[in-house]
Amino acid sequence: MYIYSRKCPHCGKVFSRTFFNPRIRLGPGTRTCHRCKKQFTDGSREWASLTPEEKREFIFDGVGTLGVLAVVYFCIGLIEKTKGENELSPLMAAMVCWLGTCLLALAVTIPARWIRIKKSKQRLPCL
Numbered sequence: 001m002y003i004y005s006r007k008c009p010h011c012g013k014v015f016s017r018t019f020f021n022p023r024i025r026l027g028p029g030t031r032t033c034h035r036c037k038k039q040f041t042d043g044s045r046e047w048a049s050l051t052p053e054e055k056r057e058f059i060f061d062g063v064g065t066l067g068v069l070a071v072v073y074f075c076i077g078l079i080e081k082t083k084g085e086n087e088l089s090p091l092m093a094a095m096v097c098w099l100g101t102c103l104l105a106l107a108v109t110i111p112a113r114w115i116r117i118k119k120s121k122q123r124l125p126c127l
């Protein structure tokens with residue numbers, strides 16, 4: 001799987017690796033390199049400076065990706081329907097898979113994002 005890495009513009013030290021490249025990152029906007037000790041802008045912004053659309057995007061973009069995954073699960077469930085050897089209705093099984101994936105996605109991403117928003121608000125409180 002491809003990993004996005006972000007590097008210090010002065011010495012090239014990698015400071016962050018992610019599986020996807022989010023458009024909106026929360027942070028003070030600047031970062032100090034651990035190796036060369038120089039400061040640089042990393043493109044991050046604080047929660048208070050985001051527009052309502054950007055806030056929505058920050059919260060839901062990962063969930064949207066996982067939503068697509070949930071639809072794939074749903075389709076696999078429908079394919080399984082043709083086999084028809086499950087005690088549970090195949091359509092029901094697909095629905096359970098889909099709901100389970102959605103709930104798992106929400107359970108994992110929402111608290112993680114909420115913590116990042118909370119930390120951002122501590123650095124720069126909403127006016």
Ligand SMILES: [Zn+2]
Nearest residue numbers: 008011033036
């Ligand atoms: Zn550096």
